[in-house]
Amino acid sequence: MSTSLLARVADGRKALVPYITGGITADWTDYLLACEAAGADAIEIGLPFSDPVLDGPTVQEASDRALARGATVASILADLSAVTVGVPLVVMTYANLVMRAGPAIFCARLAEAGVAGLLVSDLPVDEVAEVELAAAEAGLALILLVAPVTSDERLAEIARRASGYLYAISVMGTTGERATVAGSAAALATRVKAVSDLPVLVGFGISSPSQAAAAAEAADGVVVGSALMRRILDGATPGELAVDIASMRSALG
Amino acid sequence: MSPMTFMAEPVGGRFGDFGGRYVPESLVPACAAVAAAFRDAWADKTFRDELDGLLSVYAGRPTPLTPASNLSAQLGISLWLKREDLAHTGSHKINNVLGQGLLARRMGRTRLIAETGAGQHGVATATAAALLGLSATVYMGTRDIERQRLNVHRMEMLGATVVPVTSGSRTLKDATNEAMRAWVADTERAHFLLGSVGGPHPYPWMVREFQRVIGSEARRQAPVVPDVVVACVGGGSNAAGTFAGFVDTSSRLIGVEAAGGAAMSNGAPGVVHGARSMVLQDDEGQVAEAESIAAGLDYPGVGPEHAYLGAIGRSEYRTVTDDEVVEAVRRLARTEGIICALESAHAVAWVLRAAGTADLPAGSAVLLTLSGRGDKDMHTLIGGTA
Ligand SMILES: Cc1ncc(COP(=O)(O)O)c(C=O)c1O
Numbered sequence: 001m002s003t004s005l006l007a008r009v010a011d012g013r014k015a016l017v018p019y020i021t022g023g024i025t026a027d028w029t030d031y032l033l034a035c036e037a038a039g040a041d042a043i044e045i046g047l048p049f050s051d052p053v054l055d056g057p058t059v060q061e062a063s064d065r066a067l068a069r070g071a072t073v074a075s076i077l078a079d080l081s082a083v084t085v086g087v088p089l090v091v092m093t094y095a096n097l098v099m100r101a102g103p104a105i106f107c108a109r110l111a112e113a114g115v116a117g118l119l120v121s122d123l124p125v126d127e128v129a130e131v132e133l134a135a136a137e138a139g140l141a142l143i144l145l146v147a148p149v150t151s152d153e154r155l156a157e158i159a160r161r162a163s164g165y166l167y168a169i170s171v172m173g174t175t176g177e178r179a180t181v182a183g184s185a186a187a188l189a190t191r192v193k194a195v196s197d198l199p200v201l202v203g204f205g206i207s208s209p210s211q212a213a214a215a216a217e218a219a220d221g222v223v224v225g226s227a228l229m230r231r232i233l234d235g236a237t238p239g240e241l242a243v244d245i246a247s248m249r250s251a252l253g
Numbered sequence: 254m255s256p257m258t259f260m261a262e263p264v265g266g267r268f269g270d271f272g273g274r275y276v277p278e279s280l281v282p283a284c285a286a287v288a289a290a291f292r293d294a295w296a297d298k299t300f301r302d303e304l305d306g307l308l309s310v311y312a313g314r315p316t317p318l319t320p321a322s323n324l325s326a327q328l329g330i331s332l333w334l335k336r337e338d339l340a341h342t343g344s345h346k347i348n349n350v351l352g353q354g355l356l357a358r359r360m361g362r363t364r365l366i367a368e369t370g371a372g373q374h375g376v377a378t379a380t381a382a383a384l385l386g387l388s389a390t391v392y393m394g395t396r397d398i399e400r401q402r403l404n405v406h407r408m409e410m411l412g413a414t415v416v417p418v419t420s421g422s423r424t425l426k427d428a429t430n431e432a433m434r435a436w437v438a439d440t441e442r443a444h445f446l447l448g449s450v451g452g453p454h455p456y457p458w459m460v461r462e463f464q465r466v467i468g469s470e471a472r473r474q475a476p477v478v479p480d481v482v483v484a485c486v487g488g489g490s491n492a493a494g495t496f497a498g499f500v501d502t503s504s505r506l507i508g509v510e511a512a513g514g515a516a517m518s519n520g521a522p523g524v525v526h527g528a529r530s531m532v533l534q535d536d537e538g539q540v541a542e543a544e545s546i547a548a549g550l551d552y553p554g555v556g557p558e559h560a561y562l563g564a565i566g567r568s569e570y571r572t573v574t575d576d577e578v579v580e581a582v583r584r585l586a587r588t589e590g591i592i593c594a595l596e597s598a599h600a601v602a603w604v605l606r607a608a609g610t611a612d613l614p615a616g617s618a619v620l621l622t623l624s625g626r627g628d629k630d631m632h633t634l635i636g637g638t639a
Contacts (some may be wrong), residue, residue: 049424050539051525053433056278060420071535095524096277100538122524124281126265127273147279149440154281172279175436 005088005117005141005164006041009199010117014252015041015165015221016212017201018245021062022047022079025232031081034238036087039249042165044119044223047073047093048051052064052075054121056144056176058226061233077113090143090164095196103134109200110140116235117141117164125158128201130144132161148184155240159196166192167223170204170215177225178205179216188196189219209251262292266454266528268561274453275524280433283440284527300355307351308466311384314348316467318474318620328608329615330497333479335471337491341357344625345467345491346377352463356541357444364443368432370397370425371489371549371596372404373625374448379533381411381446389413392431397548400585402586403629411580422542423550425487429526443468449488450556453504453527458558461493468498471620479620481613482582483507484490485599486517486570487549489626493541496568504569504620508559509599511578514543517563517570521633532553533550546633547595548574549625569614573602581605582627582634594625595633 006015018035022028022045035043048063080089086103090112097235098120110118118140123131125144135142141164146155149172159166162244169249170185171178192200202215203223214223223246233242266272266288274284292301316339321332333406336344357365366384367389369375375391376484382389391408395417398405408415416435422429429447436445450457450464471482482499484492486508496506510518515617516588523532525540533553545551573581578595581602586592593601600621607613627634 041470050421051430053430053526054279054433064420067539094531096370096534096538096540097275099522099529099535100534101526121277122275122527126281127275138472145278147277148304149282150278151282154278158278169277169279172440233529 003157003163005090008041009220010128010153014216014248015199016106016245017042017044017221017223019044020077020221021055021059021066023066024062030077030238031232032083032085034248036085038242040087040245041192041221042088042090044090044092047076047091047097049094049097049129052094054174056179057175058233059175060228062229065233076093077109080113080115088116089114090119091115092121095120095123098131103131103173104137107134107138107140111138115140116145119143121145125154126160128161139252143171146188148172148188154196155191156195159192159198160215162198165199165201166196168192168200168202171206172203175204175228177207181205181211185215186218189253194220209247212248213251221252234247260380262456264373266458266459266462268558269564271528271530271557272454272457272527272608275529276453276527277437278347280440283436284453284455285411285619286360290356291455291459294356294359300359303353304352304355308348308477311566312351313339314345314466315625316469318471324585328604330608330613331618332604333475333620335467335495335620337467337622337624338591338597338626340381342373342377344377344594344618345464345494347609348383348415348466348494349463350377350446353360353444353446353625354385354387357387358385358448360444361534362442362444363387365446366432366435367446367449368425368428368449369393370400370551371547371594372397372408372629373549374582375413375415376404376407376480378446379408379411382413383411390416390435392418392428392435394417394425394428396423397425400633401548401629402632411512415493424543424548425619426540433526450489450558451488451528451554452491452528456556457528459545460490461497461558463499464490464494467491467494467622468496471495472637475620477618478502479504480617481505481507481619482601483509483594483619484622485550485624486555486559487513487552488554489559491622493556493558499565507603508568508570509603510570510572511543511545511547511550511599512572514545514550514552515572517559518572524556528557530560531555546557547577547599549596550599567600570585572605573599575595577602577606579634591623592627593623593625595630597624623630628629
């Protein structure tokens, strides 16, 4: 499956993809509805893992809080099954949760819950074969990461194997709010676009509407995670979060 | 598959179904660079000579193989101790850090990043950094900082920066997470100096090779091929280095885990810290928090080569409790005049329990790697924080 999950990108629209940690509050799926209403093109849902090595303090805190509340993969997927969100949902998580269930079962459960795509942070293209097969069988898009240090050779292989969209990590580091968007982001997005027809989203550290607009210039859109999760951790309601997302949306044009 | 895999580079970092390189894309090139550099260095006589020189005139190798005569007589076995406690800095960790330190310098890196539990690997890293003119940042859980304070002072004396880690169980697992996060942000300048045989390829292979010196020396020093070779297992590096010297003999290979951190004995296959191996975890794959009096064994995972050797039945794993371990430190101290580390005492505790049983029949020749000395644990042993 090599089709885009972001249909409107084809019309020149810059995509906005918020990231929400699954199970962060009892009625966390209200945040998904708020994202949709405020103009999100897709939503990444983090399945919290005990040892998120690619995440900075904000997503770590969100993961810990969700797990401490008793959120599980099963409960998060059950919550998703109970809502109807009108934009594609992508699960972002770590390899051990996928491997523990078994890739085929894990992917089938995601598909049953209405999820459209899967991104596994610590599953580089070299290790992805088993999950790639399982995702394809379940009809899930497989989103892969590219980084500023990814060689042209690896980039070509990643572009060939990915589907849904490609996720360009803006900066060498973990997720987390940052004051500026690294120059490496635009350079990477340009390299990726040169070798793939899939939409290219820039993520990691996009914290404000102006940063979103800047990051999306060379790319097809942005993923915004920690900045939103910080607001949720500090108590923002779905309505308040929608205001933030709407201002990012309008900055993206 | 033959245990000969213990000799060669594992293809793709795989030990049977275990190992691999499960890291974010941003770390793949850095891991590949370490693998290429190590492959090259390990085949380079100049590098090997320089490392051997340091191991000898700096670290004090070869370490002795001491017959534990009094304890042997009491237990009705022949017990030899491979004395890694006598190596510079007080544990086997020095073998690995000198190797990786030289490699980091050869790669043009200027900074070492490490995780530590007991602080022995942190002290060893700080030592190598001082010797080789590199800077060192060591991540350590706050629970371990409390119970291994002596080693925190040693690291700081050596000029390293110790960064307290407050996430999760505040022990080795969480320190490893932080060290990996720090590495992603500084792969150009920094070498991640992982302290055991876990982690993404090439670490399990490379660290085993740097620790192989324990087993090679012991094999030469042992008057007989032992019936049993035993070592404690946290991540499994002192055991892997020891086993490497005996894997092609008839010796039984026994790894001893902490009852509260027994990935081999109580875990299931899983992916944590870059490798597929045995992991303590729940039904959905959330990694469990280990619980051991020995900070260096307080870890829910284990190196993938152990998972493989266990799966094919070449090595066996046992567990001992905190109480048995404390008793083992005392018993060894009073019979042989050697105060060993709480980690190393796990191997001793198993010998004390098993001697004379079917698991370790009377008359057995036993070679035990005493991975470190116990100075750091005095506070815990006299009733302080555990
Ligand atoms: C003295 C000593 N022995 C053993 C260990 C456990 O490590 P490994 O299993 O890698 O040898 C440690 C770790 O800190 C240690 O300090």
